[in-house]
Amino acid sequence: xxxxxxxxxxxxxxxxxxxxxxxxxxxxxxxxxxxxxxxxxxxxxxxxxxxxxxxxxxxxxxxxxxxxxxxxxxxxxxxxxxxxxxxxxxxxxxxxxxxxxxxxxxxxxxxxxxxxxxxxxxxxxxxxxxxxxxxxxxxxxxxxxxxxxxxxxxxxxxxxxxxxxxxxxxxxxxxxxxxxxxxxxxxxxxxxxxxxxxxxxxxxxxxxxxxxxxxxxxxxxxxxxxxxxxxxxxxxxxxxxxxxxxxxxxxxxxxxxxxxxxxxxxxxxxxxxxxxxxxxxxxxxxxxxxxxxxxxxxxxxxxxxxxxxxxxxxxxxxxxxxxxxxxxxxxxxxxxxxxxxxxxxxxxxxxxxxxxxxxxxxxxxxxxxxxxxxxxxxxxxxxxxxxxxxxxxxxxxxxxxxxxxxxxxxxxxxxxxxxxxxx
Amino acid sequence: xxxxxxxxxxxxxxxxxxxxxxxxxxxxxxxxxxxxxxxxxxxxxxxxxxxxxxxxxxxxxxxxxxxxxxxxxxxxxxxxxxxxxxxxxxxxxxxxxxxxxxxxxxxxxxxxxxxxxxxxxxxxxxxxxxxxxxxxxxxxxxxxxxxxxxxxxxxxxxxxxxxxxxxxxxxxxxxxxxxxxxxxxxxxxxxxxxxxxxxxxxxxxxxxxxxxxxxxxxxxxxxxxxxxxxxxxxxxxxxxxxxxxxxxxxxxxxxxxxxxxxxxxxxxxxxxxxxxxxxxxxxxxxxxxxxxxxxxxxxxxxxxxxxxxxxxxxxxxxxxxxxxxxxxxxxxxxxxxxxxxxxxxxxxxxxxxxxxxxxxxxxxxxxxxxxxxxxxxxxxxxxxxxxxxxxxxxxxxxxxxxxxxxxxxxxxxxxxxxxxxxxxxxxxxxxxxxxxxxxxxxxxxxxxxxxxxxxxxxxxxxxxxxxxxxxxxxxxxxxxxxxxxxxxxxxxxxxxxxx
Numbered sequence: 001x002x003x004x005x006x007x008x009x010x011x012x013x014x015x016x017x018x019x020x021x022x023x024x025x026x027x028x029x030x031x032x033x034x035x036x037x038x039x040x041x042x043x044x045x046x047x048x049x050x051x052x053x054x055x056x057x058x059x060x061x062x063x064x065x066x067x068x069x070x071x072x073x074x075x076x077x078x079x080x081x082x083x084x085x086x087x088x089x090x091x092x093x094x095x096x097x098x099x100x101x102x103x104x105x106x107x108x109x110x111x112x113x114x115x116x117x118x119x120x121x122x123x124x125x126x127x128x129x130x131x132x133x134x135x136x137x138x139x140x141x142x143x144x145x146x147x148x149x150x151x152x153x154x155x156x157x158x159x160x161x162x163x164x165x166x167x168x169x170x171x172x173x174x175x176x177x178x179x180x181x182x183x184x185x186x187x188x189x190x191x192x193x194x195x196x197x198x199x200x201x202x203x204x205x206x207x208x209x210x211x212x213x214x215x216x217x218x219x220x221x222x223x224x225x226x227x228x229x230x231x232x233x234x235x236x237x238x239x240x241x242x243x244x245x246x247x248x249x250x251x252x253x254x255x256x257x258x259x260x261x262x263x264x265x266x267x268x269x270x271x272x273x274x275x276x277x278x279x280x281x282x283x284x285x286x287x288x289x290x291x292x293x294x295x296x297x298x299x300x301x302x303x304x305x306x307x308x309x310x311x312x313x314x315x316x317x318x319x320x321x322x323x324x325x326x327x328x329x330x331x332x333x334x335x336x337x338x339x340x341x342x343x344x345x346x347x348x349x350x351x352x353x354x355x356x357x358x359x360x361x362x363x364x365x366x367x368x369x370x371x372x373x374x375x376x377x378x379x380x381x382x383x384x385x386x387x388x389x390x391x392x393x394x395x396x397x398x399x400x401x402x403x404x405x406x407x408x409x410x411x412x413x414x415x416x417x418x419x420x421x422x423x
Numbered sequence: 424x425x426x427x428x429x430x431x432x433x434x435x436x437x438x439x440x441x442x443x444x445x446x447x448x449x450x451x452x453x454x455x456x457x458x459x460x461x462x463x464x465x466x467x468x469x470x471x472x473x474x475x476x477x478x479x480x481x482x483x484x485x486x487x488x489x490x491x492x493x494x495x496x497x498x499x500x501x502x503x504x505x506x507x508x509x510x511x512x513x514x515x516x517x518x519x520x521x522x523x524x525x526x527x528x529x530x531x532x533x534x535x536x537x538x539x540x541x542x543x544x545x546x547x548x549x550x551x552x553x554x555x556x557x558x559x560x561x562x563x564x565x566x567x568x569x570x571x572x573x574x575x576x577x578x579x580x581x582x583x584x585x586x587x588x589x590x591x592x593x594x595x596x597x598x599x600x601x602x603x604x605x606x607x608x609x610x611x612x613x614x615x616x617x618x619x620x621x622x623x624x625x626x627x628x629x630x631x632x633x634x635x636x637x638x639x640x641x642x643x644x645x646x647x648x649x650x651x652x653x654x655x656x657x658x659x660x661x662x663x664x665x666x667x668x669x670x671x672x673x674x675x676x677x678x679x680x681x682x683x684x685x686x687x688x689x690x691x692x693x694x695x696x697x698x699x700x701x702x703x704x705x706x707x708x709x710x711x712x713x714x715x716x717x718x719x720x721x722x723x724x725x726x727x728x729x730x731x732x733x734x735x736x737x738x739x740x741x742x743x744x745x746x747x748x749x750x751x752x753x754x755x756x757x758x759x760x761x762x763x764x765x766x767x768x769x770x771x772x773x774x775x776x777x778x779x780x781x782x783x784x785x786x787x788x789x790x791x792x793x794x795x796x797x798x799x800x801x802x803x804x805x806x807x808x809x810x811x812x813x814x815x816x817x818x819x820x821x822x823x824x825x826x827x828x829x830x831x832x833x834x835x836x837x838x839x840x841x842x843x844x845x846x847x848x849x850x851x852x853x854x855x856x857x858x859x860x861x862x863x864x865x866x867x868x869x870x871x872x873x874x875x876x877x878x879x880x881x882x883x884x885x886x887x888x889x890x891x892x893x894x895x896x897x898x899x900x901x902x903x904x905x906x907x908x909x910x911x912x913x914x915x916x917x918x919x920x921x922x
Binding site: 019021062077088116 | 466495847
């Protein structure tokens with residue numbers, strides 16, 4: 001007796017719980033791998049899964065096994081040249097596993113255990129340091145927002161979606177169509193009856209007259225039983241989910257690259273920019289990112305140069321702001337673009353330059369911006385620039401600023417931005 | 424003639440599978456194969472990966488190590504480093520076989536012959552399986568285990584259950600009774616008795632550790648007596664019954680892992696036989712289908728292509744080599760038995776006087792029922808196969824500066840090679856022999872294990888980690904002594920319990 005069962009529709013993610021436990025168990029290793037990945041990735045590229053390597057010895061499960069010493073005996077197939085009594089020089093320990101001598105269950109290599117994190121899992125790890133509130137996390141991880149749009153009519157739906165006009169049109173058409181053959185026959189009968197009426201004499205004719213009348217009544221009865229409206233006629237408004245059409249945005253990343261911005265500060269800045277970028281990808285279809293770095297003079301560069309080249313010299317922040325303004329005027333008119341800016345620095349600025357920055361921001365830049373965030377990373381002490389920016393902050397509530405020490409400090413800068421309902 | 428083929432294309436549907444199944448069942452019946460009823464389940468590739476990573480248990484409790492397995496399989500499958508097995512079959516009654524939906528009809532037929540008639544009859548009739556496992560109740564027991572562990576997680580937290588399972592898994596191979604026949608598993612009885620057992624076990628433990636002085640005994644007698652009186656090889660059983668600090672639920676989980684280990688123990692001992700038997704029958708049954716004109720040449724060519732790749736045995740110096748392929752050796756031996764029965768040579772008659780030239784069906788059936796890998800090889804490996812496989816035996820002695828070839832496939836070598844292979848397949852030789860030797864009942868309650876060394880082979884460095892796991896279960900210090908071949912004893916490992 002045999003039974004064949006189709007199990008293909010049964011749940012397939014039986015292992016998901018075990019997978020999550022595995023990830024939870026190796027949190028720290030995975031986290032390290034994730035932060036390496038963040039360092040090596042472009043900020044526009046953060047939004048996908050990642051291949052994770054964990055050294056195999058970290059995750060191996062231990063059991064009692066024989067070690068590699070003592071007198072071992074093994075029998076293998078495929079002898080070509082050996083005869084009894086042959087002596088073979090021992091292959092160097094650990095050197096390529098060419099001889100295949102070792103039983104395979106002992107061949108625990110030092111290769112890494114490799115597997116892939118899904119995009120959600122990856123972002124989860126990325127967010128962990130940033131200490132984002134849960135609401136923001138979901139906001140950032142959901143792929144696209146949807147809106148219902150009308151798309152014609154369907155045969156089934158809920159009562160509140162019934163389209164009355166359509167349904168009645170359908171009913172009318174059905175009634176006409178179903179009655180048509182009866183009506184045609186009725187007309188024939190009426191004609192015949194009229195003809196019979198004229199010369200109604202013989203018994204045959206009388207009988208025929210009565211038959212026709214009977215059939216006429218029957219036809220009328222049938223016509224009357226065709227329902228006025230049938231379930232079959234009902235039409236419902238059809239709605240489909242469509243991704244929300246979104247506008248375009250440009251994001252300016254401004255960073256001080258003078259000598260005092262070291263590796264660590266740049267990494268922190270990168271997370272800061274990345275978070276804003278992620279936020280924008282949720283809300284805008286198309287995002288341009290402009291990187292402007294500056295010391296005493298500003299320069300528009302690509303991402304590689306932005307994060308990895310170092311220059312020395314003084315710091316004139318206004319040069320970057322000026323350049324940003326020029327680019328806005330030149331390429332990104334605020335009528336067509338949502339403009340966001342993020343600036344990271346260690347707080348240094350040439351003394352006389354800070355008031356100029358304030359002027360630029362207040363008069364020219366802030367009016368065209370959606371939002372601007374400024375962070376000072378590991379600043380030694382508050383300097384003139386901070387004070388001037390505080391005045392900007394007082395005027396515009398879409399300007400946010402903060403001093404940060406750890407990745408966890410980054411999120412509060414954007415607090416207002418994330419709290420707002422996306423446009 | 425053409426009209427009689429069961430199928431022409433490579434697509435399958437359910438009727439076709441049933442058709443093939445019925446034909447194969449008819450032929451298998453003709454050969455006298457005795458099987459459990461079959462339950463053939465069609466699953467997708469993702470489901471196959473799930474089945475894979477739960478080590479073939481259709482319902483498994485949750486543990487990260489299964490997740491690791493899954494992640495590994497998934498990754499390798501996605502990158503094309505490995506194909507999935509075409510089939511997984513479970514030793515249960517009815518016998519559950521998973522077929523992948525991606526297989527062609529040829530493959531489905533092969534798998535039905537292989538799993539539903541080959542493995543199935545082996546599960547039902549081999550003495551190890553019928554003695555040590557009970558196919559009727561395993562699914563129920565697995566359900567019980569899953570639910571019990573789930574409940575424990577809810578009551579005592581994931582962390583503590585996970586730690587406990589880690590420790591049990593580390594000792595899983597030392598959690599089997601090798602000689603004593605265990606009682607049959609039954610989920611219902613298990614549930615009913617589990618409560619009683621909790622109370623009883625706990626009282627036993629307490630009794631053992633009781634500190635209230637007892638009536639005076641004749642002097643000296645008490646001190647001399649060691650506990651356990653005889654060495655115990657089943658570490659998990661010993662922990663379950665005697666670990667002083669475990670809670671009742673922890674003992675139950677130790678028991679679950681031990682029972683599962685016991686359930687899989689026959690499979691570990693009969694790889695060569697089991698696969699060989701299944702391959703032999705899928706080959707024989709499919710050929711019979713062809714002889715009867717039920718399948719066409721295309722089907723047969725595709726079949727032979729899969730069959731030969733399954734039973735391929737690369738030589739030791741081949742880059743694809745990864746040990747002796749149990750399918751290859753098993754299939755070769757099973758076919759060889761048939762050959763020796765049907766066309767024995769003088770050599771065969773000399774080696775196997777009892778059955779050479781006998782009825783091959785009877786001889787094979789007897790072999791399948793009454794052996795495990797080591798004894799099967801000891802009994803049935805013929806010189807002809809040793810020559811065909813070109814087996815050779817090498818000794819790697821760390822007191823010698825070179826490896827020595829001690830036997831090859833010649834007259835002088837046949838018996839040596841056979842003996843070496845038997846040792847290689849003997850689980851108790853392959854795995855270190857570790858026993859519970861002593862418990863310091865009057866002292867620090869430490870547990871002492873003894874490793875009986877064989878051929879001077881030491882334990883590898885993972886032993887320390889395993890002992891840590893044991894110390895976690897035992898609750899007190901754990902020591903390990905190695906007994907050399909000359910009888911001397913050295914203390915080699917010691918792990919302090921965490922407090």
